[in-house]
Every structure is written in C-alpha cells, then in structure tokens.
Amino acid sequence: MTSVEENHVLDELPAFVLGILTDEETNQVVEHLAICDTCQVELTRLQQVADDLPLALLQTTPPSRVKLKLMQAVHSPEPKIVPTNQPSLWQRLVGPVRTLAPMVGAALIVLLAVVNLLLWRQLSLTNHQPGTPMQVIALANTQFSPKAEGTLIMNQTGDYGTVVVDMLAALDSGHQYQVWLLKDGQRVSGGLFSVNPEGYASLEIKASNPLSQYDSVGITIEPFGGSPGPTGSKVLGGTIPH
Amino acid sequence: MDYTRLSDETLLILIARSQENALSELYDRYSRLVYSVAYNTLSDPLRAEEVTQDVFERVWEKALTYSAGQGRVVTWLASIARHRSIDLYRQYRSHHEDQLVTWQEAEMIDLPDGQNVEWEVDLAERSQRIRWAVAQLPADQKQALGMAFFQGMSHPEIASALNEPLGTVKTRIRLGMQKLRILLQEENQG
Numbered sequence: 087m088t089s090v091e092e093n094h095v096l097d098e099l100p101a102f103v104l105g106i107l108t109d110e111e112t113n114q115v116v117e118h119l120a121i122c123d124t125c126q127v128e129l130t131r132l133q134q135v136a137d138d139l140p141l142a143l144l145q146t147t148p149p150s151r152v153k154l155k156l157m158q159a160v161h162s163p164e165p166k167i168v169p170t171n172q173p174s175l176w177q178r179l180v181g182p183v184r185t186l187a188p189m190v191g192a193a194l195i196v197l198l199a200v201v202n203l204l205l206w207r208q209l210s211l212t213n214h215q216p217g218t219p220m221q222v223i224a225l226a227n228t229q230f231s232p233k234a235e236g237t238l239i240m241n242q243t244g245d246y247g248t249v250v251v252d253m254l255a256a257l258d259s260g261h262q263y264q265v266w267l268l269k270d271g272q273r274v275s276g277g278l279f280s281v282n283p284e285g286y287a288s289l290e291i292k293a294s295n296p297l298s299q300y301d302s303v304g305i306t307i308e309p310f311g312g313s314p315g316p317t318g319s320k321v322l323g324g325t326i327p328h
Numbered sequence: 329m330d331y332t333r334l335s336d337e338t339l340l341i342l343i344a345r346s347q348e349n350a351l352s353e354l355y356d357r358y359s360r361l362v363y364s365v366a367y368n369t370l371s372d373p374l375r376a377e378e379v380t381q382d383v384f385e386r387v388w389e390k391a392l393t394y395s396a397g398q399g400r401v402v403t404w405l406a407s408i409a410r411h412r413s414i415d416l417y418r419q420y421r422s423h424h425e426d427q428l429v430t431w432q433e434a435e436m437i438d439l440p441d442g443q444n445v446e447w448e449v450d451l452a453e454r455s456q457r458i459r460w461a462v463a464q465l466p467a468d469q470k471q472a473l474g475m476a477f478f479q480g481m482s483h484p485e486i487a488s489a490l491n492e493p494l495g496t497v498k499t500r501i502r503l504g505m506q507k508l509r510i511l512l513q514e515e516n517q518g
Binding site for chain 2: 099100101105106108128131132134135136137138139141142144145146148151152153155160161256260283284
C-alpha cells in the first residue's frame with residue numbers, strides 16, 4: 087500500500103466539497119480520491135449535503151419587478167434557434183455579439199454568425215474574413231488547458247472586441263484569468279475574468295489602443311486582482327490580424 | 329397546458345424551445361431560492377435582484393447545456409446563483425461588512441397535500457430535512473459553514489473575519505459538515 091493510499095482525506099473532504107481548499111490541498115485530495123473507494127463514498131455523501139445547503143436558507147420572495155424584467159428581456163418576436171445537439175461555442179457567442187453590435191438586428195446577427203462559423207471552420211481561417219461584419223480569431227489552447235476553447239471577436243475596423251472562452255478550469259478564490267495584449271514585445275492587461283462552473287466567460291477587452299494595433303492576445307492564470315505582467319501559465323492565445 | 333404539473337427537466341426542454349411560459353413556471357418555483365442564495369452572499373437586495381434575473385436569463389439561453397449528470401435542476405440553479413453571487417461578493421467586498429447567513433428556522437413546514445406533484449413534494453421534504461439538520465448545529469459551526477459556502481471565504485479569511493485561530497475554524501467547518509452528513513444519513517435510514 088502506498089503512502090497516498092494510507093493517508094485518507096476524510097478530514098479534508100468537508101472543505102473540499104465547499105471549494106475552500108488551497109490548490110495544493112485540492113490536488114492532494116484529488117490524488118487520493120482517484121484510488122480510494124472509502125473516501126469516494128464519503129465524498130458523495132458530503133456532496134449531497136452541500137447540494138442541499140441552499141434549501142436551508144430563510145427564503146425571501148424577490149420583488150415582482152424582477153420577473154417582469156426577466157420576461158421582458160427574454161420576450162422576442164424572433165424564434166430562438168434550437169440546435170439538435172449540445173450547443174457549440176459559436177451559439178454561445180450570439181449573446182456577446184449582440185452587445186457588440188446593438189444596431190444590428192438579432193436575427194441578422196444569428197444568420198451571419200452561423201454563416202461565419204461555417205466559413206471559419208471550413209477554411210480553418212484565423213484571420214479577418216472579408217465581407218463579414220466581425221473579425222473572428224480562434225485562440226489556441228495549451229497543455230495547461232487542453233480542452234479549452236477561446237475566440238476573440240473584433241468589430242470590422244478592429245477598434246474593440248470581446249474574448250469568449252469555454253471549458254476553462256474554474257480557479258480557486260485566489261486566482262483569476264487575465265487577458266494580455268502584446269505589442270512590440272510589451273504586454274498590457276486587457277482585463278480580468280473568472281469562468282462559471284461550466285468554464286464559460288466573456289470579457290469586453292479594455293485597451294488604450296485599437297485592438298488591431300496589437301500583435302497578439304494571450305490569457306494566463308494570475309493571482310486574484312491581476313498582475314502587472316504575466317506570471318502564470320498561459321491557457322489560450324492567438325495572433326491579431328492587421 | 330398546465331405547466332405546474334411538469335417536471336423541472338421537462339420545463340428545461342420547453343425553455344430550450346423558447347416557451348416563455350415554461351421559464352415563468354421555473355421562475356415561480358425557484359426564484360425565492362435563487363434570490364435567497366444571492367442575498368445571503370451579497371447582503372444587498374438590488375444586487376441579489378440582478379443575480380436572480382441573470383440566473384434565469386442564463387437558463388433561457390443555456391437550457392440545453394443542463395444534463396442530469398449535473399444533479400437536480402434545483403441544485404444546478406443554486407450552483408449558478410452561488411457562483412455568480414460569490415463573484416460579485418469578491419468584486420464588491422470592500423464596500424460592505426461581512427454578514428451572517430440567515431438560516432431558516434427548523435420549524436415543521438406543511439408538506440404538500442395529495443394534489444401536489446412529485447417535484448413539489450420532493451423539494452418540500454428535502455428542505456425540511458436539511459433545515460432540521462442545520463438547526464442541530466452549534467451557532468459557531470453554522471456561522472463558519474455559511475461564510476465558507478455562501479461567501480466563498482477560505483479558512484484563513486474566515487479565521488481573520490471572526491478573529492479566531494485557523495485551526496478552530498477548520499475544525500468547526502469539518503465538524504459541521506460531518507454532523508450534517510450523519511444527521512441526514514440517520515434521517516434517511518430512520
């Protein structure tokens with residue numbers, strides 16, 4: 087029996103399911119769980135407790151205006167496109183694209199987006215596609231994020247843009263993802279973000295210059311609140327077309 | 329169609345097909361839970377409203393991403409609400425004092441009568457069990473659990489906020505969760 091097998095992590099499991107262990111502690115627990123049925127059983131039971139904890143709160147009814155605003159927000163004369171399989175990253179981009187181009191009708195955006203994606207995938211292009219209202223740049227993942235997907239969407243003139251990511255690992259409370267823009271060897275921050283439980287996030291990039299003036303974009307893991315320069319592992323990156 | 333009789337999973341299928349009535353029903357079922365999670369994290373009613381609307385808008389947009397492997401729909405919703413709220417809490421933390429989580433008193437609640445449907449009975453029973461179990465915990469364990477779970481605070485952050493030794497906080501959280509697990513297991517077997 088190895089030392090990992092001998093050292094049960096029963097005492098650490100409560101904090102593990104609450105998501106408050108450090109990275110190092112989390113790794114130790116995960117390593118042990120992979121080979122220990124005893125701790126797996128305890129983990130399942132504790133996870134059920136954590137799942138039910140919200141039900142123990144004193145529940146308050148939100149003001150009626152919340153539902154009113156919600157139903158107004160979702161109400162649209164345009165039918166929603168329903169994919170037959172799991173939605174792709176592109177379908178998740180529809181929302182951010184709307185915010186980038188408020189003057190363009192939602193239906194037109196969806197139509198152009200689908201056409202754009204088909205062209206993008208078919209031709210494996212990563213550069214500006216003439217004739218489309220947006221520039222779509224695929225970001226490549228790295229060994230630190232082998233499943234992650236990322237896209238930078240810029241307006242036609244390359245003045246501004248939004249980065250959209252999916253299937254990135256959720257980070258502990260002490261870290262965030264930071265977007266970097268590279269120009270002439272100098273990196274500047276484009277903003278910070280965290281992903282939701284599904285690994286999805288979008289961020290409108292803040293930059294002092296038009297995005298098209300930068301050479302490339304990258305995303306790294308940094309301490310919460312950001313770093314003056316990249317210090318952590320790079321998870322996504324791509325070249326910005328000029 | 330009587331949407332109140334449909335399961336949560338069925339409502340999500342209808343929501344994915346743009347049926348606003350299905351979203352309305354899901355909102356009626358779980359908006360109190362989502363709002364309460366947000367409010368207990370943020371201590372700010374307006375931000376809790378924002379989170380509540382945001383959670384259900386995300387459900388509208390991403391209903392198809394739900395899979396049974398993620399647990400019950402109510403667990404999925406609570407998880408989205410908790411993570412969104414904790415993100416905002418960290419963003420605006422310096423603007424307000426940490427606040428105690430308000431647990432529901434463990435009074436006996438009326439279970440739904442025979443006319444109610446399965447989802448309603450299941451939710452009421454689970455709520456009653458967990459409220460009873462939480463009520464058995466000492467106040468200091470409830471407090472530490474609430475700060476960890478709803479506010480996403482780490483052991484050192486909780487220790488600092490409570491001005492307690494780190495080891496004490498770790499013990500409270502561990503004992504609290506283990507006691508809840510034992511109580512709920514006994515309740516299920518009893």
